[in-house]
Amino acid sequence: MRLAAAAALVLMAINGASAENLDAGKPAPRLFADSCASCHRSPRGLAKGRFRLTLYLFLQQHYTSSSDSASALSTYLQSVDTPAGGRPARTARSISRAERPPRPPLPVRGR
Numbered sequence: 001m002r003l004a005a006a007a008a009l010v011l012m013a014i015n016g017a018s019a020e021n022l023d024a025g026k027p028a029p030r031l032f033a034d035s036c037a038s039c040h041r042s043p044r045g046l047a048k049g050r051f052r053l054t055l056y057l058f059l060q061q062h063y064t065s066s067s068d069s070a071s072a073l074s075t076y077l078q079s080v081d082t083p084a085g086g087r088p089a090r091t092a093r094s095i096s097r098a099e100r101p102p103r104p105p106l107p108v109r110g111r
């Protein structure tokens with residue numbers, strides 16, 4: 001695989017810019033505006049607290065033409081995921097777990 005990629009690179013270099021990756025070198029917010037904003041209004045809330053690697057693999061598999069842009073985008077989505085300076089919002093489950101009153105024990109049957 002690596003050899004094929006290297007060969008492809010050499011061929012591209014020889015042929016000039018004919019097979020150029022149009023996304024190369026764009027900053028992530030620009031990438032988002034160009035390729036994602038038509039469907040996703042805002043980059044916020046897309047990462048949903050996922051690990052960067054999970055995001056990266058998702059983006060690479062579903063959308064982006066190069067691993068560089070997938071990488072840049074996953075970092076970007078993560079950086080805008082939570083509001084600036086804020087802690088992640090408490091989820092409904094974490095609230096109910098902590099604050100729910102203790103349940104009464106089950107009735108004991110058969111006595």
Ligand code: HEC
Pocket residue numbers: 031032035036037038039040046047048058059063064073
């Ligand atoms: C043609 C429309 C379209 C484009 C363009 C598009 N997406 Fe999506 N994307 C979707 C749809 C539809 C879903 C599924 C939504 C869902 O499951 O809530 C999705 C899901 C996602 C998810 C998972 C969100 C979740 O709630 O699990 C991420 C992350 C994401 N897109 C990022 C991107 C990025 C980054 C780009 C640009 C490279 C992009 N998308 C471009 C339509 C699009």
